[in-house]
Amino acid sequence: MGTDVIDRYVTDLGTRLQGSKKQVRELLTETRDSLEDATEAHLGTGLTEQEAQKRAVDEFGPVREIANEYQAELAVAYGTRTLIWLAIVLPLMHMAWEYGRMLLIGPWQDFGVMPPPWYLFIAKANDLASGVASGVALVALVLGRILARKYDTRLLAKVSASIAILAVGVVLLGNVAIIAATAHVDASRLVQSLPMSIASLITWIVIIRLGLLARRCLSCATIVA
Structure with missing residues (x-):
């Protein structure tokens, strides 16, 4: 035929x-x-x-109409996949990093002199960032399942993408903030052992990968009419 x-x-x-x-x-x-x-x-x-x-x-x-319907499905699926990654990978990555840091570096507070309160605030905020972002992603997954029957998939796709971007942004901001704060208080602590340097590299690779997933998720969602 x-x-x-x-x-x-x-x-x-x-x-x-x-x-x-x-x-x-x-x-x-x-x-x-x-x-x-x-x-x-x-x-x-x-x-x-x-x-x-x-x-x-x-x-x-019409191909345009069918493409729009299909794209909404693809965007929701991509958003779900991205949120799952955020919910699982972020806490695992943070736990692995914290274990390695405590084992090879010691507490952030363990400076020659007591660091200023603002530094401790940034350190604690950074510690919470991954957990909060992961929790938000998990809540979004659960609510998405519940609301999928009541709301348009196009709206859910855009919301999922926005949450993914926000979650990655929070984690990225936390990591950049603690690096900048540590450099200001005691730059020598940025020079790490080889194992911690490798761990830091892996952490940044994971963050970048999650960021690319979130950006792709947003791209899939925003082309839906």
């Missing part, structure tokens, strides 16, 4: 979608299968192949 009309429709649809490549492929495969089944049915009514394909495509819906 020739599939010129169907091929053009599916290709056009695919160029409009952003999200998980696997999910995009699955949606496009389902679309093609549905169009080919509809074409087969119309061929049985006496239409030519081209006419049957065109009828199937017309019945399926």
Whole structure:
């Protein structure tokens, strides 16, 4: 069976979608299968192949409208995946870092002289940042499941993306703040042992990776009309 009309429709649809490549492929495969089944049915009514394909495509819906519906699904799925990563990875990363820091460096308060109160405030805030961001992501996941039946998926996708961006931003700000504060109070403490340097590098790689996921999540959500 020739599939010129169907091929053009599916290709056009695919160029409009952003999200998980696997999910995009699955949606496009389902679309093609549905169009080919509809074409087969119309061929049985006496239409030519081209006419049957065109009828199937017309019945399926305008590509822009279908792309918008699919994109909302992809955005929600991507947002859910990003929030899961935030809820799981952030606390694990923080616990691993804190264990290594206490073992190899010692408490932040353990300076030659007592650090100023503002430094201790930043240190405590940074300690809480990952836990708060993870908790917010977890709450967003639970509420998203509950509200999915009542609210438009487009709105939920944008909310999930915004929460992911905010959570990563809080963690990033906390890490930058404690580095700047430590450099101001005692720059020598920024020179770490090899194990802690590797741990710091891994921490930043994870934060950057989560940031890219959150940005991708926002990109997927904001192209939804």
